[in-house]
Amino acid sequence: MSLLDRFRDRVGSGSATSGDPLVDDLRAVLSPDRVKTDGAQRSLLGKDASVFDGGSAGPICYPISTNEVVDIMQVAQRHDRAVVPRGAGTGLAGGAIPLGAPIVVAVTKMRSIGEIDEANGVAWVEPGVINLDLTRHLTPLGYHFAPDPSSQQVCTIGGNVANNSGGPHCLAYGVTNSHVAAIEIVTPSGDVVMLGGLDPEPDGYDLRGIFIGSEGTLGIATKVAVRLTKNRPAVRTLLLSFASVRDAANTVSDVIAAGIVPAAMEVMDQRITEAVENYVGAGYPTNAAAVLLAEVDGPEEGIDIDADRIAEIGRANNATMVRVAADNTERALLWKGRKTAFGAVAQIAPDYYLHDTVVPRSALADVLDEIYAIADRHDLLIMNVFHAGDGNLHPLIVFDGRDEGVLERVHAAGGEIIEASLAAGGVLSGEHGIGVEKQKYMDRLFSDADLDHQNRLRRAFDPVCRANPGKILPMGHSCADIQQLRSVPTGVWG
Amino acid sequence: MTATLRNHDPALDEFAREVGSEGAVSIAGNRTRWDVGGPLDPDTRVLSAPTGIVEYIPEEMIVTVRAGTSVEELHRTLAERGQWTALPERGGTVGGAVAVGQNDFRRPARGDVRSAVLQVRYVSAEGTLITGGGPTVKNVSGFDLPRLITGSLGTLGCIAEVILRTNPIPATTRWLSSTNADPFAIHAALLQPGPILWDGTTTLVMLFGHEVAVAADIDRLRSLGTFDDCAAPSAPTGHRWSVPPAALSDVAALNTGAFVAEIGVGIVHAEQPQSRPPLDAGALLIHERMKAEFDPTARLNPGRTVGVR
Ligand SMILES: Cc1cc2nc3c(=O)[nH]c(=O)nc-3n(C[C@H](O)[C@H](O)[C@H](O)COP(=O)(O)OP(=O)(O)OC[C@H]3O[C@@H](n4cnc5c(N)ncnc54)[C@H](O)[C@@H]3O)c2cc1C
Numbered sequence: 001m002s003l004l005d006r007f008r009d010r011v012g013s014g015s016a017t018s019g020d021p022l023v024d025d026l027r028a029v030l031s032p033d034r035v036k037t038d039g040a041q042r043s044l045l046g047k048d049a050s051v052f053d054g055g056s057a058g059p060i061c062y063p064i065s066t067n068e069v070v071d072i073m074q075v076a077q078r079h080d081r082a083v084v085p086r087g088a089g090t091g092l093a094g095g096a097i098p099l100g101a102p103i104v105v106a107v108t109k110m111r112s113i114g115e116i117d118e119a120n121g122v123a124w125v126e127p128g129v130i131n132l133d134l135t136r137h138l139t140p141l142g143y144h145f146a147p148d149p150s151s152q153q154v155c156t157i158g159g160n161v162a163n164n165s166g167g168p169h170c171l172a173y174g175v176t177n178s179h180v181a182a183i184e185i186v187t188p189s190g191d192v193v194m195l196g197g198l199d200p201e202p203d204g205y206d207l208r209g210i211f212i213g214s215e216g217t218l219g220i221a222t223k224v225a226v227r228l229t230k231n232r233p234a235v236r237t238l239l240l241s242f243a244s245v246r247d248a249a250n251t252v253s254d255v256i257a258a259g260i261v262p263a264a265m266e267v268m269d270q271r272i273t274e275a276v277e278n279y280v281g282a283g284y285p286t287n288a289a290a291v292l293l294a295e296v297d298g299p300e301e302g303i304d305i306d307a308d309r310i311a312e313i314g315r316a317n318n319a320t321m322v323r324v325a326a327d328n329t330e331r332a333l334l335w336k337g338r339k340t341a342f343g344a345v346a347q348i349a350p351d352y353y354l355h356d357t358v359v360p361r362s363a364l365a366d367v368l369d370e371i372y373a374i375a376d377r378h379d380l381l382i383m384n385v386f387h388a389g390d391g392n393l394h395p396l397i398v399f400d401g402r403d404e405g406v407l408e409r410v411h412a413a414g415g416e417i418i419e420a421s422l423a424a425g426g427v428l429s430g431e432h433g434i435g436v437e438k439q440k441y442m443d444r445l446f447s448d449a450d451l452d453h454q455n456r457l458r459r460a461f462d463p464v465c466r467a468n469p470g471k472i473l474p475m476g477h478s479c480a481d482i483q484q485l486r487s488v489p490t491g492v493w494g
Numbered sequence: 495m496t497a498t499l500r501n502h503d504p505a506l507d508e509f510a511r512e513v514g515s516e517g518a519v520s521i522a523g524n525r526t527r528w529d530v531g532g533p534l535d536p537d538t539r540v541l542s543a544p545t546g547i548v549e550y551i552p553e554e555m556i557v558t559v560r561a562g563t564s565v566e567e568l569h570r571t572l573a574e575r576g577q578w579t580a581l582p583e584r585g586g587t588v589g590g591a592v593a594v595g596q597n598d599f600r601r602p603a604r605g606d607v608r609s610a611v612l613q614v615r616y617v618s619a620e621g622t623l624i625t626g627g628g629p630t631v632k633n634v635s636g637f638d639l640p641r642l643i644t645g646s647l648g649t650l651g652c653i654a655e656v657i658l659r660t661n662p663i664p665a666t667t668r669w670l671s672s673t674n675a676d677p678f679a680i681h682a683a684l685l686q687p688g689p690i691l692w693d694g695t696t697t698l699v700m701l702f703g704h705e706v707a708v709a710a711d712i713d714r715l716r717s718l719g720t721f722d723d724c725a726a727p728s729a730p731t732g733h734r735w736s737v738p739p740a741a742l743s744d745v746a747a748l749n750t751g752a753f754v755a756e757i758g759v760g761i762v763h764a765e766q767p768q769s770r771p772p773l774d775a776g777a778l779l780i781h782e783r784m785k786a787e788f789d790p791t792a793r794l795n796p797g798r799t800v801g802v803r
Contacts, residue, residue, distance in 0.1 A: 119739065209641035214637060302707035391632070454637035
């Protein structure tokens with residue numbers, strides 16, 4: 001990756017020693033055991049779940065309070081060092097990869113679930129709270145946190161906020177931005193600011209709205225008021241199989257066209273379904289070219305109207321089988337299969353590159369054809385499992401990184417997938433973000449002037465490129481290139 | 495470059511030329527919320543945004559519409575295909591509704607304006623046409639300019655065109671009124687309550703969804719009081735308050751005067767204006783920098799301040 005190489009060249013791979021004034025200052029404001037400088041930690045936190053490497057972490061801090069995050073930000077200012085917020089490191093676009101040996105602020109120890117404010121419909125949580133832990137905490141009270149990324153067993157609320165994460169059940173209920181009322185942040189200048197509020201129309205620009213999805217470049221979230229969603233009394237989960245991916249895709253767009261917005265509509269192609277079945281035995285048919293998992297929920301009364309209609313639309317699109325999950329056990333198993341799809345591919349090959357683009361729903365079938373053709377051209381195995389309801393594709397390239405030249409082919413195919421999605425009227429990312437992965441494609445979607453305005457938004461929060469430099473905006477815009485970090489340290493870190 | 499995103503539209507180019515790069519400028523819609531944000535500086539050139547529905551794709555649930563189009567016209571067109579948007583129906587234009595960013599009083603059944611704007615094209619203070627966001631219902635490709643522009647009251651850019659998310663109109667909607675049911679109990683009793691309006695004596699509630707679901711909701715409500723069918727109310731008027739929904743349980747303490755409260759939401763339409771604390775210093779700093787970045791010569795809608803009701 002050329003950008004990462006540039007960062008790597010610039011900072012080298014220093015090893016940390018105490019006696020470094022930066023480390024000493026950090027240890028003075030946190031307890032010394034919560035500032036890590038050993039090589040193992042720094043190499044671990046130099047990566048995230050993406051295929052990108054070349055990151056290099058400076059000192060790693062584990063704050064336990066907002067005040068400590070402020071202290072860290074002030075130390076960063078004094079030493080003119082960048083900071084990179086980090087949650088669980090499950091990001092797939094390289095958003096948490098530290099570039100230029102910044103201070104890594106891992107919020108994973110800030111994980112308490114605070115007040116559940118039912119009267120205002122929110123819960124206050126710290127950013128390191130794990131997504132699924134939050135929902136488990138809320139379920140007995142009759143609520144859940146609606147965004148349910150497949151990584152929900154490990155990813156954090158802070159990461160969800162920073163990436164505006166989605167999940168299968170975001171089709172009807174919306175992604176993270178619809179489920180966060182307020183965010184306390186520590187700004188790059190070290191101020192503690194509350195963005196948004198519990199009232200519906202807070203004053204001023206929608207800073208809450210723009211912070212969500214900003215990938216750690218506008219500051220560090222230290223407390224989040226997440227919205228409580230009432231649990232649904234009734235659920236119907238339909239499993240439909242098809243003899244072609246096209247029939248499945250057409251069913252999805254016909255359902256939406258019929259004015260039904262199901263809670264979820266997920267498609268898996270045959271290869272991924274086979275992998276899932278071998279892995280967890282969820283009960284998916286392995287002889288179908290594609291399966292569609294559609295779920296409707298709400299009050300018991302009327303729920304079958306939508307469920308029946310979806311089944312009907314499926315049959316009109318040549319569904320070879322339509323099954324309704326008989327009970328919660330069967331439903332849970334089907335979802336387990338869907339959500340462990342990425343774990344399942346580890347059985348097939350050691351490495352995968354999970355892509356993320358969005359296309360108009362009506363273009364799904366054509367773009368998928370194109371994606372299979374791209375795989376053939378590059379002699380690669382591509383599987384498709386995706387949030388079909390909102391046109392969010394997740395082509396999964398499975399490979400063995402030890403094969404000579406395979407990475408080049410993987411990246412070339414990835415580029416073509418992006419081009420095919422854009423050509424169909426789509427966008428670069430539906431939920432993983434831009435990070436370092438897609439910076440170089442930003443100018444395919446936006447003009448220089450458009451990007452300049454995105455940059456202005458960023459500068460309003462962070463005029464000195466303190467927070468997570470090197471992400472989102474392509475080269476040529478401030479904070480995109482380490483050369484523009486005002487001072488890249490020499491010495492022990494660089 | 496995608497077709498949808500970069501469709502060349504001479505009407506927008508013309509608008510950009512009109513806005514130009516010099517002199518104070520403001521865009522008027524239908525002037526239904528003209529005073530929000532404070533009085534416009536005199537000697538400001540007042541323009542209109544281009545009009546017309548550019549492209550409506552019901553099966554994608556999106557519509558591209560120029561900012562000067564009236565919400566009424568937009569919703570009339572969408573209704574032919576059984577859809578609507580979150581924009582408030584108060585006689586205004588699409589651009590005005592997006593710039594002001596206030597929600598319709600039926601928000602619980604229609605969604606909020608900020609989530610409805612998928613893509614925005616606006617003319618910058620330098621006279622350049624800028625595009626933010628994209629035409630798909632899900633998108634995290636870069637910084638979220640649509641959210642910044644929505645509710646920015648024309649102080650950061652002149653809105654020329656938006657792509658809005660549309661939603662299916664529910665199969666059934668029904669308004670009921672009650673004088674003896676507790677509005678908060680109504681809110682708690684329903685899984686997905688529609689708008690609940692309360693003036694201290696009478697509660698109006700809208701139920702929506704499949705007919706059988708609405709009927710079941712009515713059954714649920716019976717245990718809370720007596721309800722009669724009533725006509726759909728028109729939009730409440732008065733000073734607009736925004737308070738945490740829990741604060742509505744003690745409206746008297748707010749000193750609103752006569753009021754209509756949106757239960758579960760936190761908007762109050764009141765006789766008296768709301769006095770709100772100023773933004774805290776850290777937030778104010780970001781606001782000032784934002785304004786300076788987007789409008790360095792302060793030519794866009796001078797006199798208006800976001801957050802002044
Ligand atoms: C197997 C697998 C499945 C996945 N499935 C989905 C899915 O279904 N939907 C989906 O949307 N994503 C999915 N993801 C991507 C990823 O899990 C999400 O983006 C998740 O929200 C990241 O959370 P995290 O805690 O791991 O964040 P990290 O990876 O640690 O960080 C992600 C970004 O957030 C920033 N950040 C983290 N914490 C903060 C904070 N407190 N304040 C400010 N910025 C912060 C970081 O700087 C970085 O830019 C998947 C990933 C994997 C590996």
